[in-house]
Amino acid sequence: MVSSIHLVDPSIEVIKNLKDSYITEQDFKITIEHKSGQDLVLRPQKKLILIAGMGGKEIGSILTHLLPQLTVDDDVIISPHRDILPLRESLALSTFYLKDESVVLDEGRFYQVICLSLSGNVKVHSYGTKIWGGETGRGYREHQLLHFNAHKDTRSLAYVSFLKALT
């Protein structure tokens, strides 16, 4: 059971919209704070942290800040919208484990959703392992191939080889 939700955003406009639109009479407490993820001080209780809608560099920087404050009971869900490869590469070398991952298709756009934890035994794969199955996974592969085929840097070429080898 969720006892409280804490929302943060560095945009004053977003914070105003959140405060205007959120109903406060809920079963749980919602707090809304004008701040960046990099300034968060975490509470000791078990947490689910959701970081979505940003680039991989921003998410990586928030994770670097939060890492020393996390415990093995916490889960972190991230959904980077760009610069996913470098973020995944750094996660593959980090102390995070993969709990689950998937790709969702929303209004014609694909989004990777990756659940991380400090406990586990599956490392994060630089390209993703569980995201390529099913109709959405196949559609995402086609989308990624189209996009990265146009890039000629070493990272993109290696990624395209991986995508082509997927069956």
Ligand SMILES: C[S@@+](CC[C@H](N)C(=O)[O-])C[C@H]1O[C@@H](n2cnc3c(N)ncnc32)[C@H](O)[C@@H]1O
């Ligand atoms: C594209 S919106 C996505 C909103 C929602 N998370 C979603 O996925 O639908 C990205 C939001 O992240 C916020 N943001 C950008 N950098 C941030 C940071 N360092 N810490 C916290 N929020 C940040 C932006 O102000 C913006 O409101």
